Each structure stands twice: as structure tokens, then as C-alpha cells.
Amino acid sequence: MLNRESKRGVLRAALVAVAATSLVACGDKDTVQLTGAGATFPYPIYSKWFDAFYNETGHQVNYQSIGSGAGVKQFTEGTVDFGATDGPMTDEEIAAVGGAVVHLPTVLGADVVTWNLPSLGETQLRFDGATLADIFLGKIKRWDDPRLAALNPGVALPSLDILVVHRADGSGTTFIWTDYLSTVSPEWSAKIGRGKSVNWPTGVGGKGNEGVTQQVKQVEGTIGYVELIYASANGLPYGAIKNRSGQFVLPTLESVSAAAAGVDLAADTDFRVSIVDAAGADAYPVASFTWLLVRPDMADAAKARAIRDFLRWMTRPEAAAMAAELHYAPLPKSVADLVAARIETLTAGGAPIADGR
């Protein structure tokens, strides 16, 4: 039990504490809190960037990695300051916001093919687009299929049934994968198409990259696709895929960046471009941008400045180095320059965003 005197003391201490906190809160008037939501794939690098940006500027960014679809939805409803997505907004979605959206690529992602064939050990298999499409269509059913054997001369492919494992949850990873299959296979494009969830003709569905991985690891003869970063972090085997120039290319930071360098972007591009099956001898063919979504004209000048500052910060070499550390392929210079130029076109209340604090 507290006596009256000490009760008063506690009260006083509490009041002082409250006053002190509010003083601190008032002290840093020109820092703002930004909210963003969307893609889960770039979340590790975004949170690292936001943290570094906060330490440098005091602007706090609260990012919820709730999935690309939900990110687009929240951006459309105006409940967040910016969105993030692995698949660009569709024309209808852009119409829903009256065209008021700028897509800004941040880093690159790639999907890899992974499998479970213990008899092959560390062998890195080779695939091409048509073969992958036919495996995922359920037309190539055995590992010792002549077409797979032709792609992998000298490899003793086992006589096993192929079991396809795909993502069951809607995901950007699936979008990239089906975008690639649609690009290289007319049959896939006509029957299945591209999307974050599609009507899979064969196989079992795992939840998340980890669900697919577990399924692949547990059953011999499985084949699946996962994010490059996830695959390298978990030591999964992955294969080389034949690109448009006829080269078999392994997914690496360089080959993924090369895929983005292979696309020709006009100065006024909206950045909503697919870079699957890109040109270029060393381009890895199953890659994609991931985007931030911002409004071209923002009402709140303080927030607009903070967002613009972050975007500028993000295009600096230090930011790209952080991305590479986490195995995210950075934008090639040609794209980064275009992004940097686009950032300067953002406005606040119709006027250019002022420099400085």
C-alpha cells in the first residue's frame, strides 16, 4: 500500500515523464511518419533501407508487408502514403485511381527452378522455356524424358515421375513464373495465362516459399519454383535456364541485373514492363522489377518531401550496396538513371517539392 505522500510523489514523477515525452515529440518537428504497404518479397531490403534512412534523417517509415494485392488496394484507397507491388498495377487498377500513380522500380527479383533428385547430387540441371512450360502443363511426366535428356547431355536422369509443386497462395513469385511461361509458350499463354494465382493444370500447392520448399525437399522427383533469394539462403539446388540468345544462364545478381539492362526503356516509360525472356547474352530469363507506388502529386508537402528524399536516398550507391548484400539484384544504371529523373517530377500540391528540410 502506498501512503498519501508517496502517492503524490509517484504522480509527480509520472507527470514529469509525460511532459518530457511530449517535449521530445515536439522537439523534432520536421520529421514525419510515412506509412507504406504491399509486397512481401522486397520486405527485408525495404526494412533495412527504411531503418538506415531513419537513422540519417529521422523520418520514420512504417511498412507493412501484407502482399502486393493488398498493397495496391491500400494505395488505391489512400490509406497509405505509398504502396509496393511485385506485379505492376493493371490498366483498370490505374483507372481506379484516376491515373494518379507512378511506378518506381527499386530492385530486381528472380525465380529459380529447384528439384529433388538425390541421385544427381550437386549437378546443376539445364532447362529451356518450352520444356519448363510442358513440365508445368503436365505434358512431360518423367525425369528421363528425351527432351530433358537432350538438354542435359551426360547427366544420368533418373527414371522417376515428375511431381510439380507450385505456390498455393497468391504471390508475385507466381506472377513472374507464369509471366515467363506465358512468354515462352503459346500453349501456356492460351490455356493458363499469367497471374498471381492461376489454375494450375497439375501438381500440389504449397503455402509460401517455405511451403513449396518443404514439399520439394520431402518428395523425390519434385520440381518447383521459388524466389532466388530464398533458394540461395536455404541452399536449394537450382538450374540454368536457356535465355533468348540461346545461352544457359544461372541466376546470379549480375545475370538478373543484366535482364533489366536488356530492355529498352523510353524516357517517358511508366516502368510497367516485363523483363522475362529479356535480350542479352548473359540475361537470366525469369526476372522482374519490384515497384514502389507513389502519387505523382501529393497533398501533404512535408510528407511529399520525405518521400522524395527517401526515393533519392534509395538511388544512391550505398542503397544499392545494401541490396546486393541481401542478394537483391540492383537496378542497372540505365534504369536507375530513368528512375532518378522520374523522382524529380513528383510534386506537392501542384508545385515542385522544395529542397532541404
Place this chain on the structure above:
Amino acid sequence: MNPRRRLSGGGRGDTVFKALLFLAASTIPALLIALVIELTRGARQAIDRFGAGFIFGSGWDPVAGTFGAWPAVFGTLLTSALALLLAVPLALGVAIYLTEFAPMRIRRPVATMIELLAAIPSVVYGLWGIFVMIPFLRTWVYPVLEARLGFLPFFAGPVYGPSVLSASLILTVMIIPFIMSVSREVLLAVPPGQREAALALGATRWEAVSTVIVPYAKSGILGAVILGLGRALGETMAVTMLIGNRHEIAASLFAPGYSMAAVIANEFADAAGGPLHESALIYLALILFGVTVIVNGAARLMIWRVARRGGAT
């Protein structure tokens, strides 16, 4: 204030208290109604597009915008039914053993241990299912079933692991504690006089259990079963992780399938097929809600009839 007024139930305090209680009591039905209205509104687009045919249609193609719920509806009903089929005898057996046959000093600890199973989060069950149960089943159990019973379409290969059967088995494990724990309470509540009378008349332990104790408690046991069924119908996470997530009905229990809750959990966060896809998922939620209401209603009716006919409780 005179004592008579107080007795007659008047007074401002009582009125306020009554109003507050009424308010509290009416929030539940109000929430339920709001839920149905909101689900119906969200599902409007899919209802207009597909009508009631959605329930029995199949094919789930977010890209083309065609949706049919039947594989998921069927998967939910099948996994729940299988889980009940396996869990009820087991749970009931444990409950009877623990109330009638087990040595006194192990009754409490064993019951507590089983009840603890009910407190495990379903995602943990899912992980356990992926890492422990499926590898075990795929190595030791499924090949035997396939070899011995493979001539039946239900046990035809190939065996992958994640399947309707795996999901049903994890549901079995998950609902046993509910059914066991409630049945046990009900059996404990059977008056000792009933038990003693049966034994005094020369009944064996088994006869006492089968002719007196279980019939006496049967409406309560049915209630326990319904509780388990409710959990099985709505279980999401563990099923999603083990059922294989395929919008298809296969004859074999070794084949992957889908359940309504699993479809919603998987696809809602990233309902990328646009507003129609999202609407179809909400329609699916409405159907799941409807199925739960129907199953529970039917079960209540059954209890009520058993209770009336039996007249024991």
C-alpha cells in the same frame, strides 16, 4: 425507498442494469446479422455472376475469372467427416477409460495432458504435420495402405504426402482433445447412483458403461462431437499446410484437395484476379458460414431429439 418497491423489481438501478444486460446480450445477434450482411454485400458481384451454381460448380481460374466452389466445399465436408469418424471412437474411448477404468492417480494427469493438446496453436500443428507426421506416414503408413488397399479407388497412388488424408488426420488429432474433454466432464456428471445400481444388478463394468452410463450421457456426448465438428469445419492453417491445395476432387484420399477455409487463407491476401476473384472468395466465406450453420443446426436438432426420446437428462 420502501422495501416493497425494491421487491417489485423497480428502481432506476435495476432499469439501467437491465438495459445494460440487454445491450450486452443483443451485441451477439447484432454481430451475426452484420456479418451476414457484410459477407453478402462483399459477395454480391460473384452472386450476380454465378448464382447458386457457384456452390456446385468446379474450375477455379483467377486469370479467366471463372470460379466454382464445389471442390473446396466437398473437401471441407470430407476432411471434417473423416476426422470425426476417426476422432470420435478414440476420444470417447479415452474419456470412458479415464472416468471408469483408469487407476485413480493417473486420471487427472492424463486428462490434463490431453486437454493441453487443445491449447496448441494450429500453425504449430501444421508445422508438426509437415515435418513429422507426413514423413512418418509417407514412409510407414501410406505405402502399406496403398499396397493392401490400393485396389480401392480411395487408396490408389501415387502418394505425395500432402493430401486429403493427411489433412483429415491432423484434424483428428486437433479435435480429439475437445471431444475427449467435454465427454469426460459429461461422464463424470453421471450420478454415482446410476453406476452403482447397474453394478448392483449384476452388470459387468462393460455392461454398466454400454447400457447405463453412455446412454445417460449421450446428449452431452453428442454436444462434444459437435464442438469437435465445428472446429474441424473451420480449421484453416493446419489444413492449408497439409491438404495440398488443389482445386480438384479426386477419388483417392492420397490426392491433394482443398478446403474452403484454406482457399480463403491462401488467396485472399493477394486476390490478384481483381474484384471478381475477391468477391468469389467472400462468397466462399458465406457458403462456409452457411455450411457451419446447417451442420450445427442439424446437430442441435439431433441432440434435442435424442434428449427427448431418451428422457434421461
